[in-house]
Amino acid sequence: MRKLITAIVLFIALFQTSTLMAQDILKGNDLSTVRVDYLSDGDIAKIKTQLQSNNVTIDQAESMVLSKGMSATEFAKLKKRLALPTASKATADKTATKKKNADSENEEGDDDSGRKQEKIVNKKVKDSLNSLVFGSELFDNPTLNFEPNLKLATPVNYVLGPGDELQISVNGVQEFSDNVPVSVEGKVTIQYVGQISVSGLTIEAATQKIKGAISRVYSTVRSGQSQVGVSLSRIRTIKVTIIGSRQPGNYSISSLATVYNALFLGGGPGKNGSYRNIELIRNNKVYRNIDIYRFLVSGNQSDNVGLKDNDVIRIPAYTNRVTVEGEVKRPGIFEMKKGEHFSDLLNFASGFNEFAYTASVNVLQKTGKEFKVADIQAAKYGSYTPLNGDVYRISKILNRFENRIVIKGAVFRPDTYSFYQGMRVSDLIRQAEGLKEDAYLKRARIVRLKADLTTEMVNVDLSKVMAGDFNADLGLKKEDVVTVYSILDFKEEYTITIDGEIKRPDVYDYQDNLTLNDIIVAAGGLTGSASKRVEIARMIKTENIDDANPNRVELFNIEITPDSNEQATNFELKPFDVINIRRMAVVEKPEMVTIYGAVAYPGKYVLANKKEKIYDVIKRAGGLISTASLNGVKIKRPIKASQIEALENVNLNLGKKDSIQKKLEKKLKEDLKYATIPVDWSKVSKKQNSNANVTLLPGDEIEVSTFNETVKVAGNVLLTSEIPYVSGKGFNYYLDAVGGVDAKGWRKKAYIIYPNGQAAVSHPVLLFFRSNPTVEPGSQIIVPEKPETKKMGAGEWVSIASVLVSMGVLLVTALKP
Template identity: 35%
Template sequence: LGPGDAVFIDVYGASQRTIESTISPDGTVTIEGFGPVQVAGMTVAQANAQLRSTLGSRYSSSQIRLTVGQTRTIMVNVMGEVKAPGTYTLSAFASVFHALYMAGGVNDLGTLRNIKVYRNSQLITTVDIYDYILNGKLTGNVRLAENDVIVVGPYVCLVNITGKVKRPMFYEMRRNESVGTLLKYAGGFTGDAYTKSVRLVRKTGREFSVYNVDEFDMSSFHLADEDSVSVDSILPRFSNMVEVKGAVFRPGMYQVGGNITTVRELLENCEGVTEEAFTAHAVMHRMKEDRTLQVIAVDIDGIMNGTVPDLALKPNDVLFIPTKQEMMEEQTITIHGEVQYPGVYKYADNETLEDFVLQAGGLKQTASTVKVDVARRVSNPKALQTDSVIARTYSFALKDGFVIDGEPGFTLMPFDEVYVRKSPGFYQQQNVYVEGEVMFSGTYTLERKNQRLSDLIKSAGGVNDRAYTKGARLERRFTHEERLRTESLLKMAKTQSGGKDTIDVKKIDIGDIYYVGIELDKALANPGCDEDIVLREGDRLIVPQYTSTVKISGDVMYPNTVGYQKGKKAGYYIDQAGGWGNRAKKSNTFIIYMNGKVARVAHNAKPEPGCEIFVPSKAERDPRMLAQTLSIASSVASFATIIATFANIIK
């Protein structure tokens, strides 16, 4: 206790009384009827004893207890190698650890082993935090007093330990502490550490020196600042091991010596070979003295029946016993085509064609039952010349999964391949779409292979009175072959440019559909004619309303859309857009019609309602030019025309 502490003195029992007081600067508390009682410098227990002695004569039948209310604060100074040195206000009960916590702890240079505490200019204690961390001892962690000074000096000896210890890191050592003490701080060796010696690297002023400290000198070899200690692991090798792999019941490593000294004894300890073991020829890998390998052939059958001598084992021998399957190529059979699960299957003896079809999930609805083929390898390992026959094919007809034409119960052989063909009479529904100015727009199913535009319009109830059949267009999905062909055209056009364009052809998105130029008005007027094209799955026919405008774009002064004037030529509309641009390529001007067709003005193409007149620019290698041209694809141009336009631009 000290001046400023608030205390409560409770008297209870025969008498009841509570006295509240504050310890005065002279260290006393004043009690009515008794005067001042000295308590400063005492612990709470000592103060309780003092009060019982003083008040006991009057309160002999009562209990007396002193408790502390609000404690006073003290000012202490934390100096040296801490993160935030300075003066701190702490509770009167604070210890050295509390002060260090308030100062942020020691910094990278600060010592943890020799923290000094001064009171009235006298050293009263030193604190070793390692003693607390490792042993739980609070030696030196005294309670602080007003104006105490805590000094954290720099470390004297910092040592690093790495490798196979439990806590590898830097440790601060006291003078004359040994390698053994460092290992104790590091938690000792790990289970796989080499404990006979450790390696120590030390700076000697001009260079480094290496010391090998054996286990007998670890407790006496003293450490110096910046020493580095490393602990190696044990060698990754065995001194008394043999191993068996492959077709045995208990493969693994075994101790050589004792009851295992020969191959026969080793096999007996691993409970023998499995049923699929190939025992006519096993392989022993033996390590010679120079650590190179030697291969020894082992006759397991001969050793086990006593017809050949048993083979003595040596440390690090590895015996491998293969399986019969490993001694031959993996045998498979394959099924292709219209079954539920086509693929490669493991061969099994006596499997019939019917069994294999069933194993593959059975036939699909699309399968042909009148032609199932089995292809078999032709193999003659003794042949001295090539043969023109490389395979044999067997054909079968099936019904309900059973062979009805061919050899019933036909047994498959290794590497046979079964082909289940698609029936030529099976077709899935193929849909086309019509939208726009027809009586019944929507989805329609193709009923014949050669169904045409006029048939689709007829199925849709015909066109209504708002339809502009001359501007109808057809969207068609790319097939895989068409996409490859289009990409090839792009690459060819790029090649023809001589590599001068900066456009990356790979980055051009050609989309999933393209437009087919059609003339629906002619198809409806003469069904079955050349203009009445045959439809295919996914086609989308769009019949627009009449559009009475013409769009002018490209290299003109003011791209514009104007009203259609019957009989007017392209030049009239270009004038409506302000005339030709400065770099207009007049001779290549073309018209994109609503039906997807494209024609050049130089070839007498005439504007029609809803068309677009496009004026390309002369060749300045601007990558935006191609992007602008390709954007026309959104204006119903066929993609083949875009390719042609691209090729024309880069000439």
């Protein structure tokens, strides 16, 4: 009981000391009894706050804290606790930390199995020097890294060493779990069990040894009530050296890594490195010779053995390399070993492709002084030994056929067929499914290739061949091309042309017994404006020249019934006849003009006759209403495509680079859709037979403006505005009313547009005096912009002055007596 009370008192004393220390670490006098392990996260947070409020770091406070009695061990614990995040911060950062760990897969290479391994990164460099060497692509592809799979079960023959970490667990009646590292002495320390030496043991042997040691401490393990589990939780890193690779050096890799993994990290063999005689040196002896071709050609990974610490991979220089070019499936540079033959080389190159000439192979060889060429026959492929530097060229097969024969023309299956000895024309025709009905039987053609590769033509009478005449049924040779003609090939393509008042005028094929009624129906029938008159022109055929008859064609005039598209006597047509369906003498569709604005009845009006005047149409529209402007009548006439085309055909001789004509054409096409015709209505209403009474054309638009009591002033003036009309006032009055002309305005080129579309400009009358046009209500005064002119610079003025001075000097000199 006394011991219990003493323990409680001691605990309370320690807790109070820790609390005092947490409340004021800088002001406490005795810190010798402080135990950092008993401080809560809240106490640590208070200490952090206290240090921050005094602007002191824990390192700066070290000497003071140690002088007040805190041991160095406790101070180290305190410093470690202060460096860790508090519970609140840890909670806040928990999600972010998990995400970071998931993205980076931990700096030490965690995987789903819980096993860890230091992350090994090696930047790959494209091998441009060895790009043609077979096997070099194996070490350029980043997806082929040969890294060991940490999720697989630990190999039973895996040998433990310093740096490994074991997860040891006891499950059952008694439970225990801990991760224990293998120390540099090769031992693991298990709580309550002690140290066990495992270095140099396989994982299987180490497991049995650990189970035996644990069973001596845990009685339930001996009785079988608890089970012991041993697994590899962290894999050590080993050091290997690679010599002769593209990136030679010392590499730290996983103890589970293999030779191919190390070769990949080293970039593969160097420029002159061997791919077939790589040495794995262990304990200063060649442990294994590695041939990468075994893996590349057949997928055999027997050479991909595991590595141990301080292994050396030596890549010597190659002894024998040859080159394969041309028609093989995998051309390139290949390394050959002693005892291998050309057939092995073909296997490395994946064999000939489908276009290769396989009977023999040409090889370019190097002697001690010069080159030489040799041919290897197919029978020697298995015995020929390639020499260093050989270049094998596999050529294409010839573009010719051993047994080809061709038939084309008027047969049912024109094509290429196989030739055989004794083959005749009738045999080939039977293979082509026989002659067509249009076949020309009098003659067929055979184009034959002679021995000197020139051609000759042989004619065949097919009528005799089909009748069974053996002498006419000629024997064929390979490469013969047989052509069977068609009677349609000799027939001219006859046509008939129909034009005029027909719905589908065109050129039509001629057939025997074709009549005029047939072609009219084929062309869609007559239009509504077709007359009963039809003219047919027929060419004249004769062997004799008749100078007295100048006619080039024979003309036929025929009458038909337009309503039924038929004629009383059906006229038979001949090849190349030209038919013209005439139009009725009088066929005029009603055409209209449009009138709008200040008239009684605006709208569209049909032109009653071809010479309808504007006065007549306005009267039909009810005349002008009271609000109409007598000076506001104008005609807007659509610009026709023919007018634009005529302008395009006119050569203004402005030069190739001048754009005036192009701008004018563009304005007519895109901007101006109508030409304006001003009408003097006062003159028209008094005298209808005057020139002012314009004759209208279909599509014209008549615009009658409403009377406007203002004058609009626009362009380069200070204020664009409409000024009330004042009788008797001229240009200057209205220009002054809007503030006058601005800096860019061209006053003397100002013009006026009257309501009827007519324009007028001011013009000089005497010296500096100008006559301005009369201003009327509804008019519009426009002030254009001055054209830009290039001003002379100071240098130009100096040049002119110098010329004037020179002329003055010459003049004075000339006038001297």
